Amino acid sequence: MTRGVPRRVAQTAVVAGASMAGLCAARVLSDRFDEVVVIDRDTLPDEVRWRAQVPQGSQPHLLLYAGAQLLEDWFPGITEELYESGAVEFDVCRDFYWHQGGGVLTSPPSALRGPMMSRPLLEATVRRRLARIPCVTLRDRTAVEGLVPDGTGTRIAGVRLAGQPPVRCDLIVDATGRQARSLGWLKELGYGPPPLSVVTVDTHYASRLHRRVETTARDWKAAAVIGRPDTRRLAMALPLEHGRWIILLVGVNGEVPPTDDEGRLAFARSLESPVIADLMATSEPLADPVAHRFPSNQRRHLDRMRRFPLGWVMLGDAVASCNPVYGQGMTSAAQQAAALGECLDHTRALDLAFARRYFGAAARTVAAPWSIAAGGDFVYAGTTGPKPAGTDLLNRYMQRVILAAQHDDAVGIRFAEVAGLVRRPEWLLAPPFLLRVLRAAR
Ligand SMILES: Cc1cc2nc3c(=O)[nH]c(=O)nc-3n(C[C@H](O)[C@H](O)[C@H](O)COP(=O)(O)OP(=O)(O)OC[C@H]3O[C@@H](n4cnc5c(N)ncnc54)[C@H](O)[C@@H]3O)c2cc1C
Incomplete structure (x- = not known):
């Protein structure tokens, strides 16, 4: 986290990509560079709207507690600003109806409170706050096309832009998303890509906006119904600004949620709890x-x-892009940005030691979301890829955690903390907790 006044590290940083990862990176760099230039090939709208180059922006985007905390730390008052724009204040334990493992998780009040809103509202608010920082320049409708090496060929000295003069820089952060565009640029300079791990889980989303009417008949603000793994189905309803629900159906490894009214309702009705189907049937699309x-x-x-x-470094989905049903991408990007800031605080120069330090920190940061998503996805038949030893055992244990969380508030809160990337997954294996889970699950 940014605390105190960090030291200036170098003159100019360029961030390629002004989506959530790029915005978080730029905020962190703004404390440590004289000038930060954020470049995106897309049009960055003044108003709150979906962007063509971020097609996932029309799907539900849960901001996990850890991510919300980092944003508040970097942009003081942003949470309040989001509430003023209509974001729904939300306690992830108390306000979530969460049906999984044949029952509903307990819903004690917790400290895990934060805003729930559409992805475009969040991104536009962060972008507006970032644009107010004097040393930050946002350049849209500008594609980064390549890297400019220095005279020795061992260091990046700038970026090439499509149809515009190059920009000189001391550090380039690739935040261009899952495709990691800089890998092509590195190839032109004779560098190979980093090793890649892929865990295939064919996930299909189909979401729809509905009108949300406040009522005292519900004691929850959001709902998730996670089908048994053999159904390969789940559904969620999340509240958005301007009195809307976004109702999401998800199918995994061969299950594809329908997009017609009848089919959607039948899909939701096939789940073990009727709450999403009922909501869908009674709220206007x-x-x-x-x-x-x-x-x-x-x-x-x-x-x-x-x-x-x-x-040269990369950050965000470029480093790790995990199954979105766990809602981790933006928070993981923010945590990587925080790690980048810490590494810059421990460096005198943008040298090999700095690069190795950050690459190690990024690997440790994404290890948690990766183990939750890529490990957790092996509960679904048909998931393929490198499966770390112990994954099946861990997934069986997680089913016990879910059962225990149906009765034991402390287990429910710990589970939410780990899922919210507040604590690392190892916390679920601490001996006293493990005993509590096994007792409660019985
Ligand atoms: C269906 C779905 C649902 C999701 N749900 C959640 C959720 O609930 N919670 C959550 O935290 N995350 C979620 N995510 C993940 C989340 O969308 C990403 O983690 C998040 O957007 C951060 O990604 P990013 O900034 O690294 O890349 P992206 O969001 O992909 O952005 C990349 C940016 O780079 C720009 N760009 C690309 N090439 C160039 C170039 N050559 N020059 C300049 N600019 C360029 C693009 O225009 C774009 O703005 C979801 C993802 C999907 C697919």
């Missing part, structure tokens, strides 16, 4: 359903790269 396919978890191992140019 406001738009057509929007489908999105997510093919695989993927993780780039920067820490295992042998050769790379100095002055």
Whole structure:
């Protein structure tokens, strides 16, 4: 986290990509560079709207507690600003009706409170706050096309832009998303890509906006019904600003949620709890359903790269892009940005030691979301890829955690803390907790 006044590290940083990862990176760099230039090929709208280059923006985006905390730390008052724009204040334990493992998790009040809103509202608010920082420049409708090496060929000295003069920089952060555009740019300079892990989990989303009417008949603000793993189905309803629900159906490894009214309702009715189907049946749809396919978890191992140019790093989905049903991407990006800031605070120069330090920190940061998503996805038949030893045992244990969380508030809160990336997954294996889970699950 940014505390105190960090030291200036170098003159100019360029961030390629002004989506959530790029915005978080730029905020962290703004404390440590004289100038930060954020470049995106898309149009960055003044108003709150979906962006063509971030197609997933029309799907539900849960901001986990850890991510919300980092944003508040970097942009004081942003949570309040989001509430003023209509975001729904939300306690992830008390306000979530969470049906999984044949029952409903307990819903004690917790400290895990934060805003729930659409992805465009969150991104537009963060972007507006970032744009107010004097040393930050946002350049949209500008594609980064390549890297400019220095005279020695071992360091990046700038970026090439499509149809515009190059920009000089001391550090380039690739935040261009899952495709990690800089890998093509590195290839032009003779550098290979980092090793890649892929866990295939064919995930299909179909979400639809509905009108949300406040009522005292519900004691929850959001709902999730996670079908048994053999059904490969789940559904969620999340409240958004301007009195809307976003109701999401998800199918995994061969299950594809329908987009017609009858089919959607039948899909939701097939789940063990009727709450989402009932909500769908009784709330007016406001738009057509929007489908999105997510093919695989993927993780780039920067820490295992042998050769790379100095002055180049990557961050966000470019490093790890995990199954979105766990809602981790933006929070993981924020945590990687925080790690980048800490590494810069421990460096005198943008040298090999800095690069190795950050690559290691990024690997440790994404290890938690990766183990939750890529490990957890092996409960579904048909998931393929490198399965770490012990995954099946861990997944069986997680089913016990879910059962215990149906009766034991402390287990429910700990589970939410780990799922919210507040605590690392190892916390679920601490001996006193493990005993509590096994007792409660019985
Ligand atoms: C269906 C779905 C649902 C999701 N739900 C959640 C959720 O609930 N919670 C959550 O935290 N995360 C969720 N995510 C993940 C989340 O969307 C990402 O983790 C988040 O957007 C951060 O990604 P990013 O900034 O690294 O990349 P992206 O969001 O993909 O952005 C990449 C940016 O780079 C720009 N760009 C690309 N190439 C260039 C170039 N050559 N030059 C300049 N700019 C370029 C693009 O225009 C874009 O703005 C979901 C993802 C999907 C697919």
